[in-house]
Amino acid sequence: MIRAQNITLVRNNKKILEDVGFDVKKGEFVAIIGPNGAGKTTLVKIVIGLLKPTDGTIKINGVEPEEFIKKRNGVIGYLPQKAIVNWSMPLKVLDVVLIEKLSPFSFFRKYSKEDVERAEYWLEVFGIKNRVNAYIRDLSGGEQQRVSLARCMFNEPEILVLDEPNTAVDAVYNVKIYETLRKLCDNRDITVIMVTHDIGAVTMYVDKVMCLNIKLHCHSSPSAINYSEMLKRVYGNNINIVIHGEKCNNCIFGVRDDRNTH
Amino acid sequence: MGKSVITAFLVLEMTEILINATLIGILIAIPLSFLSYFVVMRKMTFAGVGIAHASFGGIALGFLLGCESFIFPLVFCVVSSLFIGFLYKKGGFSEDSVIDVVFVFSMAFGIFILSLSNGYSGNVLGLLFGDILSVNKDYIVPVIGIFLLSMFFISYFFSHLNLITYNEDLARINGVRVDLLYYFFWIVLSVLIVFSIRLIGIVLVNAFLVLPTLVGLNVSKNFKGVIGVGILSSIISVAGGVILSYYVNTPTGATIVLLFFAFWILSFIFKI
Ligand SMILES: Nc1ncnc2c1ncn2[C@@H]1O[C@H](COP(=O)(O)OP(=O)(O)OP(=O)(O)O)[C@@H](O)[C@H]1O
Ligand SMILES: [Mg+2]
Numbered sequence: 001m002i003r004a005q006n007i008t009l010v011r012n013n014k015k016i017l018e019d020v021g022f023d024v025k026k027g028e029f030v031a032i033i034g035p036n037g038a039g040k041t042t043l044v045k046i047v048i049g050l051l052k053p054t055d056g057t058i059k060i061n062g063v064e065p066e067e068f069i070k071k072r073n074g075v076i077g078y079l080p081q082k083a084i085v086n087w088s089m090p091l092k093v094l095d096v097v098l099i100e101k102l103s104p105f106s107f108f109r110k111y112s113k114e115d116v117e118r119a120e121y122w123l124e125v126f127g128i129k130n131r132v133n134a135y136i137r138d139l140s141g142g143e144q145q146r147v148s149l150a151r152c153m154f155n156e157p158e159i160l161v162l163d164e165p166n167t168a169v170d171a172v173y174n175v176k177i178y179e180t181l182r183k184l185c186d187n188r189d190i191t192v193i194m195v196t197h198d199i200g201a202v203t204m205y206v207d208k209v210m211c212l213n214i215k216l217h218c219h220s221s222p223s224a225i226n227y228s229e230m231l232k233r234v235y236g237n238n239i240n241i242v243i244h245g246e247k248c249n250n251c252i253f254g255v256r257d258d259r260n261t262h
Numbered sequence: 263m264g265k266s267v268i269t270a271f272l273v274l275e276m277t278e279i280l281i282n283a284t285l286i287g288i289l290i291a292i293p294l295s296f297l298s299y300f301v302v303m304r305k306m307t308f309a310g311v312g313i314a315h316a317s318f319g320g321i322a323l324g325f326l327l328g329c330e331s332f333i334f335p336l337v338f339c340v341v342s343s344l345f346i347g348f349l350y351k352k353g354g355f356s357e358d359s360v361i362d363v364v365f366v367f368s369m370a371f372g373i374f375i376l377s378l379s380n381g382y383s384g385n386v387l388g389l390l391f392g393d394i395l396s397v398n399k400d401y402i403v404p405v406i407g408i409f410l411l412s413m414f415f416i417s418y419f420f421s422h423l424n425l426i427t428y429n430e431d432l433a434r435i436n437g438v439r440v441d442l443l444y445y446f447f448w449i450v451l452s453v454l455i456v457f458s459i460r461l462i463g464i465v466l467v468n469a470f471l472v473l474p475t476l477v478g479l480n481v482s483k484n485f486k487g488v489i490g491v492g493i494l495s496s497i498i499s500v501a502g503g504v505i506l507s508y509y510v511n512t513p514t515g516a517t518i519v520l521l522f523f524a525f526w527i528l529s530f531i532f533k534i
Binding site: 045048049050069070073074076078080084085086088089090091092095096099100101102103104105106107108135 | 303304416417418419420421422424425427428429431432434435436437438479482483484485486487488489
């Protein structure tokens with residue numbers, strides 16, 4: 001469904017992405033991991049057409065992303081990195097879930113009953129329906145993320161692109177989010193691309209892990225990855241990995257950062 | 263007998279001026295309250311200062327060329343607002359300092375031009391702080407047109423502008439022509455600012471870009487409430503300010519803004 005070939009992005013003579021290529025099939029759940037500044041956000045923005053690569057091509061169903069989004073409103077659900085969303089606006093949770101419903105003269109109209117019900121359904125899925133009339137700035141960080149997930153799903157997208165949906169979400173709810181996303185892939189054939197720093201639990205739910213640090217270091221199913229070697233490659237050598245077994249995918253592993261402790 | 267007829271005539275004329283000024287003020291304040299919501303939410307309020315002051319250069323140039331039409335300030339404001347908007351978009355450096363440059367340039371340019379034209383006979387104080395007598399009758403037709411056009415733009419694109427304000431990237435992937443809408447927004451804003459200058463004055467126009475939303479935010483938590491309260495408070499400030507300034511003989515713009523400020527203080531009390 002999504003095919004990226006030789007993607008390179010240069011900014012200020014610096015390579016932010018270099019020769020990145022991958023395939024994502026319909027209904028697949030893919031995680032992108034990598035350290036801060038690895039280019040994860042940049043890569044997903046290229047995938048949905050918000051940025052143009054300096055080199056290389058990106059195709060969704062055989063067409064450019066700009067073309068693909070014209071198919072219908074909300075065909076791609078996108079959850080931007082939390083910090084760049086304006087959470088201080090005087091909006092209710094319901095207003096945010098419906099914010100991508102663009103219609104002329106909406107200011108003078110009420111939401112339709114069907115829209116409210118659909119919004120409440122998705123809020124229910126992400127366990128936050130009880131806050132439907134709360135104001136977004138009064139929510140906790142984790143609650144805001146779950147509202148965003150409901151917003152992404154409101155237009156029933158074919159592709160879901162999530163940039164760190166689990167920032168500020170607690171460990172228990174994290175797992176619930178992964179389970180929900182897994183179900184969306186399996187039952188509704190939605191393709192999910194998720195950027196995350198949670199390199200532990202995520203491997204239990206996804207079909208593929210992409211390890212990015214400017215270059216794509218690996219791109220395979222979680223069980224086929226040699227974690228200790230891969231993490232060393234992506235996160236650098238001065239990292240100490242505590243891992244239970246070399247090729248385990250169902251275990252939590254700790255990463256101790258030795259960068260500042262010489 | 264003759265004297266009282268003249269008095270009656272003067273009273274009639276004054277009432278007409280008052281009604282005209284109030285009407286014009288309200289017709290401009292309503293769309294500005296809507297735009298205020300977006301401007302405050304995107305933290306771009308200082309841009310209004312730059313745009314308003316840019317008109318001074320235009321007014322001065324018009325005076326030099328012996329043509330006191332609103333075309334000159336309009337062109338100056340639109341060009342500088344597009345320039346400021348472009349710089350906001352581009353980012354990478356402090357926008358506020360660039361707005362300062364636009365602001366200082368047009369004031370300096372205006373004064374420079376005025377001094378070339380052998381002394382400006384007009385009312386500089388009125389220009390800066392608003393003068394009800396400069397709001398003449400032939401203003402009303404263009405202002406009604408501007409009110410209708412800007413209200414159409416705002417209400418047609420409200421959900422688009424709201425989404426852009428929430429997150430620009432989301433608007434883009436929903437097919438919104440963000441850049442086009444953004445520049446249209448600046449054009450509408452500068453047209454409204456130009457037509458409010460005679461009443462409110464260059465220095466004080468920004469009150470209408472900031473205070474409606476600040477008052478609204480103190481009173482309501484919902485965007486419709488915020489905008490509604492903003493509109494209401496600006497209508498009352500305009501009407502009250504015009505009438506008060508006439509009876510107390512004070513600059514209209516200053517009186518309106520003082521009333522508006524009082525509203526803001528009151529709204530704080532309401533909040534507590
Ligand atoms: N607009 C920009 N102009 C110049 N450089 C940029 C721009 N946006 C991002 N970069 C650079 O690109 C690199 C990758 O940024 P990106 O945001 O994609 O990283 P990331 O992997 O998402 O990091 P994080 O985990 O912190 O979210 C960084 O070094 C950043 O400085
Ligand atoms: Mg990022």
